[in-house]
Amino acid sequence: MEFKRRDFLKIAGLTFLGLMAKPGWEVVSQIKPLEPSPAPNYFTGKKWAMAIDLIKCWNAKDGCRDCIDACHTIHNVPEIGYAKEEIKWIWTIEYEKAFPEHIHDFNEKKYKGKPVIVLCNQCEDPPCVKYCPTRATWKREDGIVMMDFHRCIGCRYCMAGCPYGSRSFNWRDPRPFIKKANIEFPTRTKGVVEKCNFCEERLVKGLLPSCVETCKEKALIFGDLNDPNSEIRKILSERYVLQRQPELGTKPKVFYIL
Amino acid sequence: MIDKEKILIEKEIPLLEHVRKTGKGFYITISILIALVLWGLYAYLTQYRIGLGVTGLSRQIFWGVYITNFVFFIGISHAGTFISAILRVVKAEWRRPISRLSELTTVFILFFGVGSVLIDLGRPDRMLYAIRYAHFRSPLLWDVCSIATYLTVSSICLYLALIPDIALMRDIGWKKRQWLYEILSLGFTGTEKQWRRLERAILFMSIIVIPIMITVHTVVSYVFAMTIQPMWHSAIFGPYFVAGALFSGIATVITIMAIIRKAYHLEQYLKPIHFYNLGTLLLAMTLLWFYFTLGEYITTFYGNEPSQMAIFWSKIRGQYAPLFWTHVILCFVIPFPILAFPKSRTIKGTVIASISINIGMWLERFVIIVPTLTRQRIPIESAFYIPTWVEWSILVGCLSFFSLLYLIFTKFFPIVPIWEIHEGRGKSIPQIEERLRSYLPG
Numbered sequence: 001m002e003f004k005r006r007d008f009l010k011i012a013g014l015t016f017l018g019l020m021a022k023p024g025w026e027v028v029s030q031i032k033p034l035e036p037s038p039a040p041n042y043f044t045g046k047k048w049a050m051a052i053d054l055i056k057c058w059n060a061k062d063g064c065r066d067c068i069d070a071c072h073t074i075h076n077v078p079e080i081g082y083a084k085e086e087i088k089w090i091w092t093i094e095y096e097k098a099f100p101e102h103i104h105d106f107n108e109k110k111y112k113g114k115p116v117i118v119l120c121n122q123c124e125d126p127p128c129v130k131y132c133p134t135r136a137t138w139k140r141e142d143g144i145v146m147m148d149f150h151r152c153i154g155c156r157y158c159m160a161g162c163p164y165g166s167r168s169f170n171w172r173d174p175r176p177f178i179k180k181a182n183i184e185f186p187t188r189t190k191g192v193v194e195k196c197n198f199c200e201e202r203l204v205k206g207l208l209p210s211c212v213e214t215c216k217e218k219a220l221i222f223g224d225l226n227d228p229n230s231e232i233r234k235i236l237s238e239r240y241v242l243q244r245q246p247e248l249g250t251k252p253k254v255f256y257i258l
Numbered sequence: 259m260i261d262k263e264k265i266l267i268e269k270e271i272p273l274l275e276h277v278r279k280t281g282k283g284f285y286i287t288i289s290i291l292i293a294l295v296l297w298g299l300y301a302y303l304t305q306y307r308i309g310l311g312v313t314g315l316s317r318q319i320f321w322g323v324y325i326t327n328f329v330f331f332i333g334i335s336h337a338g339t340f341i342s343a344i345l346r347v348v349k350a351e352w353r354r355p356i357s358r359l360s361e362l363t364t365v366f367i368l369f370f371g372v373g374s375v376l377i378d379l380g381r382p383d384r385m386l387y388a389i390r391y392a393h394f395r396s397p398l399l400w401d402v403c404s405i406a407t408y409l410t411v412s413s414i415c416l417y418l419a420l421i422p423d424i425a426l427m428r429d430i431g432w433k434k435r436q437w438l439y440e441i442l443s444l445g446f447t448g449t450e451k452q453w454r455r456l457e458r459a460i461l462f463m464s465i466i467v468i469p470i471m472i473t474v475h476t477v478v479s480y481v482f483a484m485t486i487q488p489m490w491h492s493a494i495f496g497p498y499f500v501a502g503a504l505f506s507g508i509a510t511v512i513t514i515m516a517i518i519r520k521a522y523h524l525e526q527y528l529k530p531i532h533f534y535n536l537g538t539l540l541l542a543m544t545l546l547w548f549y550f551t552l553g554e555y556i557t558t559f560y561g562n563e564p565s566q567m568a569i570f571w572s573k574i575r576g577q578y579a580p581l582f583w584t585h586v587i588l589c590f591v592i593p594f595p596i597l598a599f600p601k602s603r604t605i606k607g608t609v610i611a612s613i614s615i616n617i618g619m620w621l622e623r624f625v626i627i628v629p630t631l632t633r634q635r636i637p638i639e640s641a642f643y644i645p646t647w648v649e650w651s652i653l654v655g656c657l658s659f660f661s662l663l664y665l666i667f668t669k670f671f672p673i674v675p676i677w678e679i680h681e682g683r684g685k686s687i688p689q690i691e692e693r694l695r696s697y698l699p700g
Contacts, residue, residue: 084316097636100564127486133398134384134391153387154310154380156320157398160485165636169320169380171311190309191380248486 046142047225048198049253050212051232051241052117056219067117067211067220068092071196074210076187078177087168089196090119090211099242099256116256117220119211120145120166120196121244124251128158128167137193143225143253144198154191163248167195225253270679273672276522277427280669283521291662298655301648302377310380312648318641319631322624323649324378327656329623330506331371332405332478333499337507338364338412339471341536342419343464351690352535354678355527359518360511361416362673366663367510368409370656375401377652397484400477408467408474415463421446421456422677435670475503487630488566489558498550505543505589506619509612512536514664516609518673527674530605537608540615541597548590568633577642578629581621588618 060066071077071090078087092115096103103111126145128137136151137158159167173190181187185201188194199209207213212220223232235257242256305312315322341360345353376382392399425446428439446452479499482490492498512533519528558566573582593611596602632641667673 085311086317093636130395131397131485133393133396133402134387135393136387136391151384151387151391152381153384155375155378155398156380157396157481159320160482160487160631163486165318168317170309171315171317172309189381190311193380 045226047253048122048143048203049223049225049232049255050119050122050198050209051221051235051255051257053217053219053221053235053257054114054116055258056217057117057215058114060217060219065092066214066216070210070214071199073180074182075185075197076174076178076182077194078174079179080174080177085171087170087174087194089168089194090117092116093118098244102242117211118164118166118244119254120198121164121250121252121254122196122198124253125249127161127163127248127250131157131161133157140200144200145195146197146200147193147195149186149188149192149194152192154193156193158193163245163250164252167193169193269683270676272524272526273674273676273679274430276668277670277672278432284665284669288662288665291658291665294658295655295662298652298658301651301655305377305648305652306382310378312646314643314645314649316641316643319628319643321378321627321631322643323645323653324374325627326620326623327653328371328374328378329478329499329627330620331367331374331656332475333503333506333619333623334510335364335368335371335408335412335507336471336475336500336503337511338362338416339467340504340507341511343415343467343471346461346464347468349693351682351686352532354682355524355674356511356515356532356536357678358416358419358675359514359673361412361419362664362667363507363511363514364412365409365416366660366667368405368412369663370660372405372409373656397477397480401481404470404473404477408470411463411467411470415460415467418456418460418463419675419678420671422448423672423675426676427671438670472500475500482626482630488563488633489569489630490626492554494550494554494557498554501543501546501550502619502622505540505547506616508536508540508543509615509619512540512608512612513616516605518668519605522668522673524674527679533605533608534600534603537597537603537611540593540608540611541603544590544594544597544615548594551586551589565633569629572629572632573625577632578625582625585618585621585625588614589622590618592618 068088068090072079072088075089077089080086095111095114095116096108098116098118122143122145124143126137126139129139129145132138133155134151134153136148136153137145138148139145154169156169159165159169170188170190170192175181175187178187199207199211202209208222209220212222221232221235223230225233227233236255239257242258243252244254244256246252313322313324338361341353342357346357376385379385388399388402392402394400421443424439425443425448428436428443446456476496476499479495483492483495485491515528515532515536519525555570558570572578592614596607596611628643632643
């Protein structure tokens with residue numbers, strides 16, 4: 001049988017198309033990301049959120065950083081020591097930077113320079129997730145925006161996508177900068193991005209996030225937004241609530257109570 | 259056939275000279291370039307060992323020189339398509355001697371565009387995850403697809419237009435590298451049928467590469483425009499980046515032309531008229547660039563949105579004002595008068611304008627990327643960015659590596675397409691005459 005070039009191209013082309021069908025379909029048909037949590041059913045129907053009572057927080061002694069220290073210790077967050085390569089999961093910024101739209105000439109005296117606790121907002125519509133080229137960051141069913149340190153390629157596009165600056169990059173090996181490593185939580189390598197995970201490793205054991213647990217003033221309230229009787233639902237419906245840059249449509253799940 | 263080619267060779271002998279003869283200058287240049295490449299490699303290895311902390315990048319300003327290089331190099335790659343493909347499609351006859359050198363610029367600089375992103379990765383060992391776990395909602399994946407297509411198609415364009423010259427090299431009977439030309443010529447002997455096929459293939463590839471080129475720089479701009487960061491989130495970014503890309507691309511080709519002309523004594527082939535014509539195109543791009551820049555900044559200014567204005571003022575009269583105004587001077591104030599007057603659109607004039615534009619366009623990419631990161635939407639005053647020796651060395655290393663590849667290429671193949679010149683001298687003249695007649699009545 002004569003086998004012409006044209007026939008070869010036809011067969012090769014059809015074979016190629018055939019082989020591409022499955023991966024091609026997978027691209028179009030949105031595969032559900034795998035849930036690495038030990039008990040996937042545990043989270044269904046939950047939606048975790050946090051409220052920060054600023055008045056209570058400001059009652060604490062000056063320079064209180066209990067929540068920060070608690071978080072950074074259990075999550076092996078390195079203490080680099082200089083601003084350029086700083087890594088932080090929870091920290092404070094001045095009121096006028098957290099809520100530039102809520103400061104004006106006449107309330108400056110009262111609010112300017114007051115510390116506001118900030119952390120990953122665990123957005124309901126998280127921009128960072130869209131930008132990640134490898135799905136190393138994704139949103140779980142219970143609303144927690146997760147980060148896979150083993151899949152992150154360190155392109156830092158999620159940092160460009162996050163309007164809150166909640167993400168940190170490991171500019172060098174963080175391990176020498178960890179004072180006392182917690183062997184129950186992974187340390188990171190150089191070249192990956194990290195951020196607050198709402199203590200998902202504690203939630204799975206039925207514990208509260210460590211920052212919430214540590215706060216002596218009880219300024220941090222954590223709970224399930226889907227439960228109408230939860231403490232957080234009650235406080236959100238009764239008190240005056242701020243969110244950081246709600247106009248961007250990211251729907252932050254960290255609320256500030258004033 | 260052979261006789262015909264012999265006559266051809268005698269006529270176009272200067273075009274083969276640089277392939278045949280290798281002088282002292284070549285060895286000196288190549289040694290310097292290799293040394294610079296090794297220096298860049300050393301810088302990269304330092305970064306690979308210690309981490310990206312060795313750069314000036316910080317928690318706040320996490321993208322800098324490497325991403326600037328990425329946008330800049332990909333921009334230059336537009337030169338080849340614009341000059342070779344578009345001029346071929348519109349049948350501009352003066353493109354003949356410069357088509358290959360611009361296509362070559364495209365293909366080689368693309369490697370460094372892609373390379374710059376890989377250099378910027380925190381975990382380069384995991385770069386293939388972007389394919390393995392590809393997430394097509396991410397604009398970075400759009401870049402991967404579009405740049406890979408562009409690299410493939412423009413390599414094919416370069417290669418197709420190289421085949422007749424490879425066949426010629428095979429037939430002139432040099433012992434050296436005969437086997438290489440034998441393989442690469444794909445059995446091209448110059449029959450009527452082969453020519454017809456080749457010409458059709460070249461024209462076809464030239465047409466499809468044009469839309470691909472436009473998508474490339476559009477999606478490069480989308481990396482920024484798709485975020486909600488102030489002064490990145492702009493719908494004008496697609497065309498703005500494409501115009502900027504053509505602008506820097508043409509400038510690069512003019513610079514390379516001048517170097518080749520001087521180094522390989524091709525004064526007869528790369529004539530003042532080529533510089534003059536490319537200078538005219540460059541003038542058009544200068545104005546287009548100015549128009550886009552003005553449009554981008556004036557809409558921001560008039561909208562007066564606080565988060566945008568913070569970045570705007572940092573460029574106009576703040577921390578980044580020196581860089582901003584330098585880039586305006588280099589991209590417009592210097593080249594515009596030089597290119598606007600036919601009298602100064604000489605070889606020297608266009609080269610000065612081109613060098614000025616190239617530096618200016620690198621700065622333009624820098625002032626688009628970095629100032630936005632100093633603040634994003636949260637005012638942080640302490641953010642600063644001074645690139646370190648590692649970043650500068652890698653930039654120099656990339657440029658040297660590019661020059662090295664270019665130089666090595668010219669030792670294997672003629673940089674001015676012999677067949678296009680030959681065709682232009684011979685069979686194209688009656689064709690052009692006929693074409694011209696068909697435009698006119700009667």
